[in-house]
Amino acid sequence: MARRPRESDRPKGATTIQPKDPDLMSEDSSGAFDGFDSDEDQDKNSIELELEKAVFGDDFGFHERLQHHGIVKDGLAGSTAHRIAVGDSTKGDTQDDLRDIADADVCSPATAIQILPQRSSCSSYADDADDSAVEPEAVWHDSDDDRIVVSLQANPRLRKLRIYEDEDPVNGRQYTKRLRRQFELLNPVPLWVGQSRAKRKTDNDLDHNNNNNNNNNNNTAFPDSDPDSSSEGAMSVDSDQLLAPPLAKLLQQPGALLSSETDTPRGKRKLRPEVIDMQRTKDVGVAQPSAITSLQFHTVQPLLISSGPASTVFMHHVAPQSPNPNPLLTSLHIHSTPLFTTVFQPPDGSKILFAGRRRYFHSWDLSTGRVDKISRLCGPRSEQKSMERFKISPCGRWMGLVGSRRKGAGLINVLDARTSQWIAEVHVESNGGVADFEWWGDGEGMTVIGKGGEAVEWDGRQRKVVGRWVDEGAVGTTVLAMGGRGGGAKAIGGDRWVAVGSTSGVVNVYDRKTWGTGKVLSGPKPCRAFDQLTTPISHLAFSPDGQLMVMASRWKRDALRLVHLPSCTVYKNWPTSSTPLGQITALAINPKSDLLAVANEQGKIRLWEIRA
Secondary structure, eight states: OOOOOOSTTSOTTOOOOOOSOGGGOEEOTTSOEEOOOOSSOOOOOHHHHHHHHHHHOOHHHHHHHHHHHOOEEOOSTTOOOEEOOOSSOOHHHHHHHTTTSOHHHHOOOTTOEEEOOSSOOOGGGSOOHHHHHHSOOOSOOOHHHHHEEEETTTSGGGGGGOSSTTOOEEEHHHHHHHHHHHHHHHSOOOHHHHHHHHHHHHHHHHHHHHHHHHHHHHHHHOTTSOTTSOOGGGSOOOTTOEEOOOOOHHHHOHHHHHSOOOOOOOOOOOOOSSOOEEEEOOOSSSOOSSOOOEEEEOSSSSEEEEEOTTSEEEEEEOOTTSSSOSOEEEEEEOTTOOEEEEEEOTTTTOEEEEEESSSOEEEEETTTOEEEEEOOOBSOOTTOSOOSSEEEOTTSSEEEEEOOOBTTBEEEEEEETTTOBEEEEEEEOOTTSEEEEEEOTTSSEEEEEETTSEEEEEETTTTEEEEEEEOTTOSSEEEEEEEOTTOGGGSGGGOOEEEEEETTSOEEEEEGGGTOTTOOOSSOOOSEEEOSOOSOOOEEEEOTTSSEEEEEOTTSTTOEEEEETTTTEEOSSSSOTTOOOOSEEEEEEOTTSOEEEEEETTSOEEEEEEEO
8 A cells, every 4th residue: 555645755845735625535556646726725614614613613602702701811821911802893803802812712612611800790700698608718719710600501411500590601619619519419418517517616716715815814914925935844744744645525624524413403212122123224335354443433424434454444424325325435544553443533523543553543634634643642651552442532632541451450541632641540450451441421531440340430620530339240341331321410420321241241231320429339239231142242332312232242243232221121123143243343323323333354334224
């Protein structure tokens, strides 16, 4: 086949010859081409005209658009601005004005996207008033968005963006809003997005107000100081001070966490002495990595903390009826410190204190997230080799620590809960040391009992022991509990009931109301002795309303009983043989006395609702 002539084969000065019609162009065997007349312009056939009109548009449509819009176009790429004069000018004048403008700037395809002047008085290009009122103000606007025009009728896929039928041109900003509106119509905004935006706005307002208040205070106290200067160097933090992971906003705002409940006060619930209605709810969280040795409800908020040898404090939100019941709020891990005791600091529960078998304990401030390590006690330290066993008084002023065992006796170190300053120590003469102790209900003293059954009553106001008594039939005392704010002025400390557990499984319950006004009997008689359990008693707890007592033993599976007060009768209908208790390691009753939490060695926290 003959080779097509190339551009390089053409001699210099030769004239380019265009074919008259592609259909007439043919190639013979000798390589010559037919169908050419001369070098003058040839007429275009109908196919070429339709192709040019589809790609570039015709002259009539182009000039009609210019007259319709009255476009003023700035030159691109730094060229001089040219104004397209359209109106009464003739066709020839218009062509002269367009002669110096690039084809790409004046020729537009059939998509009907054009460039508008920067300022247009056309009302169709104005922004929608409702959109500008709803959407937040943008940080930056592209000026080209106001000059681009898009036809909503030329493209069938864009007709759904029209507000009314004969609406056609919209500017780039409106086009973006219409697309966003159509997308949100097909894909509705999730509920959590709106909540997050509202919450972020509220937090920003609070932060702005706090910053203004801080700046005002700083400017008042230090007129010459710069409010924007960094204050990191003003606080010295040693290696023993930590910062907890950021909590939820509920915990970061002390007012939201520590404020008193505003629930409508209900009438006093009254439990029946014969049977009790216990309804199991969802477990609290998932199984923890170790046995749970400490469990406590918050004094005001629906929070539950737990800890164990895994060196981690877990905080859960107690909400059995919510779609996501009892979620985990946060956790705090302390390296190489198996925890034994973890409590909220009364009376408002603004701090969490926790300790293990170490010479120090930690304080976690919930309002700031700060974790402090307290290792230096201002006072006697020789008798305090471990801080794993401690209790805080109900008033939140004092802290009692079980001291190291002394031969033939035991002691309790009393500290100031806020400053860790040593205040006093309480001795109990008993073989084996201190078995347990409990603060009085009014927080003005404590009851300490030794492993031999000897108990002392210590008054913090007088800083001395005001009474001594012995538990009847005590054989290896293990635990002590006090509760039932019904004693009034007649009972010392304000508590009516005192329960003492022993290694034989017997629990003696004393009614202090019968002891007399502020008196302590040397040999009181228990109002009831419970022997339903046969293994050593490890846990005793009273409900805050004083109608229920829980006794349990960790040495036998499912060893738990409920006692009704003041009738002192044991409930027989619960727990049953199918109640999944396990080997109990901790238990707690919430301040409303309607929830019972039981933890076991598998690291699970079971939750039951106490129904009246």
